[in-house]
Amino acid sequence: MRILLTGANGQLGYDFQRLFDSKNISYTATDYKELDITDVDKVREFVKGRDYNYIINCAAYNDVDKAESEAELCYKLNAYAPRDLAQIAKEIGAVFVTYSTDFVFEGNKNSPYTEKDVPNPPSVYAKSKHEGEKLVLDAHDKSFVIRTSWVFGIANNNFNKQVMGWSKGRDRLNIVDDQVSVPTYSKDLAEFSLELINSEKFGPYQLSNNGECSKYDQAKYILESIGWKGELGTAKTTDFNLPAKRSKYSKISSEKAEKVIGKKMPHWQDAIDRFLEELNK
Numbered sequence: 001m002r003i004l005l006t007g008a009n010g011q012l013g014y015d016f017q018r019l020f021d022s023k024n025i026s027y028t029a030t031d032y033k034e035l036d037i038t039d040v041d042k043v044r045e046f047v048k049g050r051d052y053n054y055i056i057n058c059a060a061y062n063d064v065d066k067a068e069s070e071a072e073l074c075y076k077l078n079a080y081a082p083r084d085l086a087q088i089a090k091e092i093g094a095v096f097v098t099y100s101t102d103f104v105f106e107g108n109k110n111s112p113y114t115e116k117d118v119p120n121p122p123s124v125y126a127k128s129k130h131e132g133e134k135l136v137l138d139a140h141d142k143s144f145v146i147r148t149s150w151v152f153g154i155a156n157n158n159f160n161k162q163v164m165g166w167s168k169g170r171d172r173l174n175i176v177d178d179q180v181s182v183p184t185y186s187k188d189l190a191e192f193s194l195e196l197i198n199s200e201k202f203g204p205y206q207l208s209n210n211g212e213c214s215k216y217d218q219a220k221y222i223l224e225s226i227g228w229k230g231e232l233g234t235a236k237t238t239d240f241n242l243p244a245k246r247s248k249y250s251k252i253s254s255e256k257a258e259k260v261i262g263k264k265m266p267h268w269q270d271a272i273d274r275f276l277e278e279l280n281k
Protein backbone atom coordinates (compact mmCIF):
# COMPACT_ATOMS: atom_id res chain seq x y z
CA MET A 1 0.00 0.00 0.00
CA ARG A 2 1.20 3.52 -0.80
CA ILE A 3 -1.08 5.88 1.02
CA LEU A 4 -1.70 9.62 0.98
CA LEU A 5 -3.24 10.58 4.32
CA THR A 6 -4.92 13.99 4.57
CA GLY A 7 -5.97 15.67 7.82
CA ALA A 8 -3.33 13.45 9.42
CA ASN A 9 -2.97 15.46 12.66
CA GLY A 10 -6.58 14.91 13.69
CA GLN A 11 -7.87 12.12 15.93
CA LEU A 12 -8.35 9.53 13.21
CA GLY A 13 -5.35 10.65 11.15
CA TYR A 14 -3.08 10.23 14.18
CA ASP A 15 -4.33 6.68 14.82
CA PHE A 16 -3.94 5.76 11.16
CA GLN A 17 -0.32 6.91 11.37
CA ARG A 18 0.32 4.73 14.42
CA LEU A 19 -1.39 1.78 12.74
CA PHE A 20 0.61 2.15 9.52
CA ASP A 21 3.85 2.46 11.50
CA SER A 22 3.05 -0.76 13.38
CA LYS A 23 2.41 -2.59 10.11
CA ASN A 24 5.26 -1.04 8.09
CA ILE A 25 2.77 0.40 5.62
CA SER A 26 4.14 3.21 3.47
CA TYR A 27 2.29 6.53 3.77
CA THR A 28 2.65 10.29 3.46
CA ALA A 29 1.02 12.18 6.33
CA THR A 30 -0.28 15.64 5.44
CA ASP A 31 -2.40 18.13 7.28
CA TYR A 32 -3.61 21.63 6.53
CA LYS A 33 -0.07 23.11 6.34
CA GLU A 34 1.36 20.53 3.95
CA LEU A 35 -1.75 19.96 1.87
CA ASP A 36 -4.91 22.04 2.07
CA ILE A 37 -7.52 19.68 0.64
CA THR A 38 -9.67 22.59 -0.55
CA ASP A 39 -6.88 23.59 -2.98
CA VAL A 40 -7.59 21.10 -5.75
CA ASP A 41 -4.74 22.27 -8.02
CA LYS A 42 -2.23 21.84 -5.22
CA VAL A 43 -3.53 18.35 -4.45
CA ARG A 44 -3.31 17.36 -8.12
CA GLU A 45 0.25 18.68 -8.24
CA PHE A 46 1.13 16.95 -4.95
CA VAL A 47 0.13 13.46 -6.08
CA LYS A 48 1.97 13.72 -9.41
CA GLY A 49 4.66 11.05 -9.76
CA ARG A 50 4.13 9.74 -6.23
CA ASP A 51 2.35 6.56 -7.22
CA TYR A 52 -0.25 6.47 -4.44
CA ASN A 53 -2.75 3.65 -4.65
CA TYR A 54 -4.87 4.91 -1.71
CA ILE A 55 -5.99 8.37 -0.63
CA ILE A 56 -7.45 8.36 2.88
CA ASN A 57 -9.12 11.62 3.83
CA CYS A 58 -9.35 12.36 7.55
CA ALA A 59 -9.66 16.13 7.14
CA ALA A 60 -13.02 17.68 7.89
CA TYR A 61 -14.88 20.71 9.17
CA ASN A 62 -16.17 19.37 12.49
CA ASP A 63 -17.42 22.45 14.37
CA VAL A 64 -21.14 21.68 14.29
CA ASP A 65 -22.26 25.02 15.78
CA LYS A 66 -19.86 27.31 13.92
CA ALA A 67 -20.91 25.64 10.66
CA GLU A 68 -24.31 27.35 10.96
CA SER A 69 -22.59 30.68 10.21
CA GLU A 70 -19.74 29.30 8.04
CA ALA A 71 -21.72 27.18 5.62
CA GLU A 72 -19.50 27.98 2.65
CA LEU A 73 -16.27 26.84 4.32
CA CYS A 74 -18.02 23.84 5.83
CA TYR A 75 -19.32 22.66 2.43
CA LYS A 76 -15.89 23.30 0.86
CA LEU A 77 -14.22 20.95 3.34
CA ASN A 78 -16.91 18.34 3.88
CA ALA A 79 -18.48 18.08 0.43
CA TYR A 80 -16.49 19.63 -2.43
CA ALA A 81 -12.94 18.78 -1.31
CA PRO A 82 -13.81 15.06 -0.78
CA ARG A 83 -15.46 15.05 -4.22
CA ASP A 84 -12.29 16.52 -5.76
CA LEU A 85 -10.06 14.08 -3.87
CA ALA A 86 -12.22 11.20 -5.12
CA GLN A 87 -11.88 12.52 -8.67
CA ILE A 88 -8.09 12.80 -8.31
CA ALA A 89 -7.94 9.28 -6.84
CA LYS A 90 -9.82 8.05 -9.91
CA GLU A 91 -7.42 9.86 -12.24
CA ILE A 92 -4.37 8.22 -10.63
CA GLY A 93 -6.00 4.79 -10.23
CA ALA A 94 -6.17 4.97 -6.43
CA VAL A 95 -8.86 3.87 -3.98
CA PHE A 96 -10.49 6.74 -2.07
CA VAL A 97 -11.59 6.63 1.57
CA THR A 98 -13.46 9.35 3.45
CA TYR A 99 -15.66 9.72 6.53
CA SER A 100 -19.13 10.95 7.32
CA THR A 101 -21.30 11.23 10.40
CA ASP A 102 -24.22 9.69 12.27
CA PHE A 103 -25.60 13.26 12.44
CA VAL A 104 -27.02 12.78 8.92
CA PHE A 105 -29.88 11.09 10.80
CA GLU A 106 -32.21 13.37 12.69
CA GLY A 107 -33.34 10.74 15.15
CA ASN A 108 -36.98 9.82 14.78
CA LYS A 109 -36.12 6.14 14.99
CA ASN A 110 -35.32 4.21 18.14
CA SER A 111 -33.29 1.38 16.68
CA PRO A 112 -29.86 1.67 15.00
CA TYR A 113 -29.76 3.32 11.58
CA THR A 114 -28.43 1.26 8.70
CA GLU A 115 -26.96 2.29 5.35
CA LYS A 116 -30.44 1.69 3.88
CA ASP A 117 -32.13 4.35 6.03
CA VAL A 118 -32.72 7.68 4.31
CA PRO A 119 -30.81 10.56 5.97
CA ASN A 120 -32.58 13.73 7.04
CA PRO A 121 -29.68 15.95 8.17
CA PRO A 122 -30.80 18.57 10.71
CA SER A 123 -27.84 21.02 10.54
CA VAL A 124 -25.48 22.69 8.05
CA TYR A 125 -22.65 20.40 9.21
CA ALA A 126 -24.79 17.27 8.72
CA LYS A 127 -26.09 18.49 5.35
CA SER A 128 -22.54 19.18 4.13
CA LYS A 129 -21.42 15.68 5.17
CA HIS A 130 -24.41 14.09 3.47
CA GLU A 131 -23.69 16.07 0.30
CA GLY A 132 -20.07 14.87 0.49
CA GLU A 133 -21.21 11.24 0.74
CA LYS A 134 -23.25 11.52 -2.46
CA LEU A 135 -20.63 13.48 -4.41
CA VAL A 136 -17.85 11.04 -3.54
CA LEU A 137 -19.86 7.92 -4.39
CA ASP A 138 -20.84 9.54 -7.71
CA ALA A 139 -17.28 10.65 -8.50
CA HIS A 140 -15.40 7.38 -8.06
CA ASP A 141 -16.70 3.84 -7.79
CA LYS A 142 -13.59 2.69 -5.90
CA SER A 143 -14.53 4.74 -2.85
CA PHE A 144 -15.34 3.90 0.75
CA VAL A 145 -17.57 6.42 2.52
CA ILE A 146 -17.63 5.46 6.18
CA ARG A 147 -20.05 7.05 8.64
CA THR A 148 -18.95 7.13 12.24
CA SER A 149 -20.09 8.77 15.48
CA TRP A 150 -18.88 10.73 18.53
CA VAL A 151 -15.19 10.17 17.80
CA PHE A 152 -12.61 10.33 20.59
CA GLY A 153 -8.88 9.70 20.41
CA ILE A 154 -5.52 10.64 21.85
CA ALA A 155 -4.88 13.43 19.36
CA ASN A 156 -6.96 16.62 19.24
CA ASN A 157 -9.95 17.50 21.41
CA ASN A 158 -13.10 15.49 22.12
CA PHE A 159 -15.99 15.05 24.58
CA ASN A 160 -14.06 12.63 26.82
CA LYS A 161 -11.26 15.14 27.28
CA GLN A 162 -13.76 17.98 27.78
CA VAL A 163 -15.60 16.08 30.51
CA MET A 164 -12.31 15.37 32.30
CA GLY A 165 -11.38 19.05 31.98
CA TRP A 166 -14.78 20.26 33.28
CA SER A 167 -14.57 17.91 36.28
CA LYS A 168 -11.35 19.53 37.54
CA GLY A 169 -12.14 21.89 40.39
CA ARG A 170 -15.92 21.34 40.13
CA ASP A 171 -18.17 19.28 42.34
CA ARG A 172 -21.26 19.39 40.12
CA LEU A 173 -21.73 18.85 36.39
CA ASN A 174 -24.90 18.62 34.29
CA ILE A 175 -24.75 16.69 31.02
CA VAL A 176 -27.49 16.19 28.42
CA ASP A 177 -29.32 12.88 28.48
CA ASP A 178 -31.48 13.48 25.40
CA GLN A 179 -28.82 12.88 22.72
CA VAL A 180 -28.18 9.21 22.13
CA SER A 181 -25.62 7.57 19.84
CA VAL A 182 -22.32 5.81 20.52
CA PRO A 183 -18.80 7.05 21.26
CA THR A 184 -16.17 5.67 18.88
CA TYR A 185 -12.45 5.31 19.58
CA SER A 186 -10.44 6.56 16.59
CA LYS A 187 -7.93 3.72 17.19
CA ASP A 188 -10.68 1.10 16.62
CA LEU A 189 -12.02 3.10 13.70
CA ALA A 190 -8.59 3.15 12.02
CA GLU A 191 -8.01 -0.59 12.57
CA PHE A 192 -11.44 -1.68 11.31
CA SER A 193 -11.29 0.81 8.42
CA LEU A 194 -8.02 -0.74 7.24
CA GLU A 195 -9.57 -4.20 7.25
CA LEU A 196 -12.59 -2.88 5.38
CA ILE A 197 -10.36 -1.14 2.82
CA ASN A 198 -8.42 -4.38 2.29
CA SER A 199 -11.69 -6.15 1.42
CA GLU A 200 -11.96 -3.98 -1.73
CA LYS A 201 -15.74 -4.10 -1.29
CA PHE A 202 -16.25 -0.41 -2.02
CA GLY A 203 -19.30 1.64 -1.15
CA PRO A 204 -21.08 3.29 1.78
CA TYR A 205 -20.48 1.87 5.26
CA GLN A 206 -20.92 2.66 8.92
CA LEU A 207 -18.39 1.96 11.68
CA SER A 208 -18.77 2.88 15.29
CA ASN A 209 -18.12 1.14 18.61
CA ASN A 210 -20.87 -1.19 19.81
CA GLY A 211 -23.59 -0.40 22.33
CA GLU A 212 -25.35 2.94 22.67
CA CYS A 213 -25.58 5.67 25.30
CA SER A 214 -26.49 9.26 25.98
CA LYS A 215 -23.90 11.99 26.50
CA TYR A 216 -24.83 11.74 30.20
CA ASP A 217 -24.07 7.98 30.25
CA GLN A 218 -20.75 8.59 28.52
CA ALA A 219 -19.77 11.33 30.98
CA LYS A 220 -20.85 9.15 33.93
CA TYR A 221 -18.69 6.28 32.74
CA ILE A 222 -15.63 8.50 32.31
CA LEU A 223 -16.10 10.32 35.61
CA GLU A 224 -16.53 7.05 37.52
CA SER A 225 -13.47 5.63 35.75
CA ILE A 226 -11.29 8.56 36.81
CA GLY A 227 -12.69 8.50 40.37
CA TRP A 228 -14.38 11.93 40.33
CA LYS A 229 -16.20 12.50 43.60
CA GLY A 230 -18.63 15.21 42.43
CA GLU A 231 -22.33 15.05 41.64
CA LEU A 232 -23.44 14.42 38.07
CA GLY A 233 -26.85 15.73 37.05
CA THR A 234 -28.81 15.60 33.82
CA ALA A 235 -29.55 18.45 31.45
CA LYS A 236 -31.58 18.81 28.25
CA THR A 237 -30.34 19.97 24.87
CA THR A 238 -32.74 22.93 25.04
CA ASP A 239 -30.98 24.15 28.24
CA PHE A 240 -28.10 25.23 26.01
CA ASN A 241 -28.91 27.75 23.34
CA LEU A 242 -26.72 26.18 20.65
CA PRO A 243 -26.91 27.34 17.01
CA ALA A 244 -27.04 23.86 15.42
CA LYS A 245 -29.90 21.43 15.87
CA ARG A 246 -28.77 18.11 17.37
CA SER A 247 -30.01 14.63 16.57
CA LYS A 248 -31.99 13.00 19.39
CA TYR A 249 -31.01 9.50 18.39
CA SER A 250 -28.35 8.76 15.79
CA LYS A 251 -26.89 5.38 16.73
CA ILE A 252 -25.61 3.74 13.56
CA SER A 253 -25.29 0.02 12.99
CA SER A 254 -21.87 -1.32 11.94
CA GLU A 255 -23.33 -4.67 10.90
CA LYS A 256 -22.66 -4.32 7.17
CA ALA A 257 -18.96 -3.54 7.73
CA GLU A 258 -18.66 -6.16 10.48
CA LYS A 259 -19.97 -8.84 8.09
CA VAL A 260 -17.38 -7.88 5.49
CA ILE A 261 -14.55 -7.80 8.03
CA GLY A 262 -15.73 -10.87 9.94
CA LYS A 263 -15.50 -9.39 13.43
CA LYS A 264 -17.38 -7.03 15.73
CA MET A 265 -16.37 -3.55 16.80
CA PRO A 266 -15.55 -3.45 20.55
CA HIS A 267 -18.11 -2.02 23.01
CA TRP A 268 -17.79 1.72 23.72
CA GLN A 269 -17.03 1.14 27.41
CA ASP A 270 -14.14 -1.17 26.54
CA ALA A 271 -12.96 1.50 24.08
CA ILE A 272 -13.05 4.21 26.77
CA ASP A 273 -11.11 1.92 29.17
CA ARG A 274 -8.35 1.54 26.57
CA PHE A 275 -8.42 5.25 25.75
CA LEU A 276 -7.93 6.18 29.42
CA GLU A 277 -5.10 3.64 29.75
CA GLU A 278 -3.41 5.11 26.70
CA LEU A 279 -3.89 8.66 27.97
CA ASN A 280 -2.26 7.76 31.29
CA LYS A 281 0.81 6.11 29.72
Ligand SMILES: NC(=O)c1ccc[n+]([C@@H]2O[C@H](COP(=O)([O-])OP(=O)(O)OC[C@H]3O[C@@H](n4cnc5c(N)ncnc54)[C@H](OP(=O)(O)O)[C@@H]3O)[C@@H](O)[C@H]2O)c1
Nearest residue numbers: 007009010011012032036037059060099101148150151156
Ligand atom coordinates in the same frame (compact mmCIF):
# COMPACT_ATOMS: atom_id res chain seq x y z
N1 LIG B 1 -15.06 14.10 15.76
C1 LIG B 1 -16.24 13.51 15.75
O1 LIG B 1 -16.93 13.42 16.78
C2 LIG B 1 -16.79 12.91 14.47
C3 LIG B 1 -18.08 12.37 14.47
C4 LIG B 1 -18.56 11.81 13.28
C5 LIG B 1 -17.77 11.82 12.15
N2 LIG B 1 -16.53 12.36 12.19
C6 LIG B 1 -15.73 12.37 10.96
O2 LIG B 1 -14.62 11.49 11.12
C7 LIG B 1 -13.50 11.99 10.37
C8 LIG B 1 -12.29 12.13 11.29
O3 LIG B 1 -12.63 13.04 12.32
P1 LIG B 1 -11.62 13.51 13.44
O4 LIG B 1 -12.38 13.62 14.71
O5 LIG B 1 -10.37 12.70 13.38
O6 LIG B 1 -11.31 15.01 12.92
P2 LIG B 1 -10.32 16.08 13.55
O7 LIG B 1 -9.66 15.56 14.78
O8 LIG B 1 -11.08 17.37 13.62
O9 LIG B 1 -9.21 16.20 12.43
C9 LIG B 1 -9.41 16.85 11.24
C10 LIG B 1 -8.05 17.30 10.74
O10 LIG B 1 -8.23 17.93 9.47
C11 LIG B 1 -7.41 19.10 9.46
N3 LIG B 1 -7.87 20.05 8.46
C12 LIG B 1 -8.78 21.05 8.60
N4 LIG B 1 -8.91 21.73 7.46
C13 LIG B 1 -8.06 21.16 6.57
C14 LIG B 1 -7.75 21.39 5.21
N5 LIG B 1 -8.33 22.38 4.52
N6 LIG B 1 -6.84 20.60 4.60
C15 LIG B 1 -6.24 19.60 5.28
N7 LIG B 1 -6.49 19.31 6.56
C16 LIG B 1 -7.40 20.08 7.20
C17 LIG B 1 -7.54 19.62 10.87
O11 LIG B 1 -6.54 20.57 11.13
P3 LIG B 1 -6.84 21.75 12.19
O12 LIG B 1 -7.09 21.05 13.49
O13 LIG B 1 -5.59 22.56 12.15
O14 LIG B 1 -8.06 22.47 11.68
C18 LIG B 1 -7.39 18.34 11.67
O15 LIG B 1 -6.04 18.01 11.89
C19 LIG B 1 -13.97 13.33 9.76
O16 LIG B 1 -14.47 13.11 8.47
C20 LIG B 1 -15.12 13.72 10.67
O17 LIG B 1 -16.05 14.60 10.06
C21 LIG B 1 -16.00 12.89 13.32
